[in-house]
Amino acid sequence: MNIAIVGAGAAGLFLAQQLSKNIAADIYVFEKTAKVATKLKASGGGRANILNENIVPDCYNQPAFIRTLLQKVDAKTIEHAFVQMGLKTVVDEENRVYPATLFAQTVVDVLLENMSPSVHIVVNTDIQKIQAKGNLWQLNNMETLFHKVIFASGSPAGMIRKNRQAYNAYLDSLQLDSKILQPSLSGFRIRQYPNILFGCRTRAIVSLYQNQQLIAKEKGEITFKEDGLSGIVVLNMSAYYNRLQDRQNCYLLLNFMYEDEDYDVERHLKTYKTLSGILHPKLNQLYRQKPFDVKNFRLDIEGVYDFEFAQVASGGIAVGEVDENFQLKRYKNLYAIGEMLDVDGICGGYNLFFAFASAYCVAKNIIDGNKNCQL
Ligand SMILES: Cc1cc2nc3c(=O)[nH]c(=O)nc-3n(C[C@H](O)[C@H](O)[C@H](O)COP(=O)(O)OP(=O)(O)OC[C@H]3O[C@@H](n4cnc5c(N)ncnc54)[C@H](O)[C@@H]3O)c2cc1C
Secondary structure (H helix, E strand, C coil): CEEEEECCCHHHHHHHHHHHHHCCCEEEEECCCCCCCHHHHHHHHHCCCCEECCCCHHHECCHHHHHHHHHHCCHHHHHHHHHHCCCCEEECCCCEEEECCCCHHHHHHHHHHCCCCCEEEECCCCCCCEEEECCEEEECCCCCCECEEEECCCCCCCCCHHHCCCCCHHHHHHCCCEEEEEEECCCEEECCCCHHHCCCEEEEEEEEEECCEEEEEEEEEEEECCCEEECHHHHHHHHHHHCCCCCCCEEEEEECCCCCCCCCHHHHHHHHCCCCCCCCHHHHHHHHHCCCCCCCEEEEEEEECCHHHCCEEEEEECHHHECCCCEECCCCCEEECHHHECCCECCCCHHHHHHHHHHHHHHHHHHHCCCCCCC
16 A cells, blocks of 8 residues: 655654554655655744643634544544654643654654664655546656545645745645634734833733633733744734734733732832832833733734744634544545644644644544454
């Protein structure tokens, strides 16, 4: 059997590893760039937060789809698969799982080392075309035909503009239902941005509102960039922002009283005549110029930063196009996994978990369908 995987990212490599250990097949992984797993290596600030031990379906844009997935494969399944490859992991206080080395490269190394020689990773090969040839599939004009093809070509998130053009265009001929791609887990561009705050890194309780209605609220560290706001908590807000039907009149309210959101700031001011002792120096400087409500500091959202600065894309192939094994309902033996599907989660290991879990399902489906092997 010949199996093709389009894309040597987290999902594609995990799938190749799982298949190669359990099935007698020639597995080709086609990668358009010169290197494999570029995004995986950059994940988690180079440490790769590979999953979260407590996957909450509501933290994804498709909670029902994830609930069904979790019945088949959960965080323990994926962690166990990595442990079996010899990867030692560590878990932090927020259930985020990392390689114990705290190096993303370690994850890539164990994946590659645990593949059998039946995996052929072919770099610098841009898949631009797929067509049926009888019961088999042809990619580009290759002579080799494939019994099964798995699309694992991710999204344009984290990429500069020139590399994003015609992203996943090889799928156009299949006419799959898909949702427009938007940068997600990205910072916000802010209207009438207070420039004086550029460089300020502080902690805050961040609430996302639309027309006075609370959409999401989280606490954490934020960073004021040149023209907007970033930090994990802000990135998460961008995911909730992208899930809104229309994104008019959205704004953030920041409460800088992170440790005690009900702290009596008025009383503090009366007692000490200054907020120097409770505010970041840059915020304090702004306050001195023009006093503001330190528990409700409003920033109007202009939009999210471009794909280049995004960790994932929201949108992609509609989940209604795939069955519970991630096989395309309309095309037998074609599958789609990972970020190219319209599934995105918040920060904390949710997106890599989905890449691995969807790959795991496909591997299990192909292996179960092949009577000689077991996963
Ligand atoms: C800076 C950054 C930090 C992140 N941190 C985390 C984190 O800590 N935890 C977490 O869970 N998630 C994190 N993410 C998100 C996570 O990395 C992605 O969701 C995940 O890597 C997606 O895996 P994938 O295999 O679906 O796609 P990708 O990793 O994007 O892989 C797709 C591959 O397909 C290749 N390809 C594309 N088109 C073609 C084609 N036509 N022919 C051949 N090859 C093609 C691409 O070059 C790429 O190598 C982060 C992302 C970024 C950018």
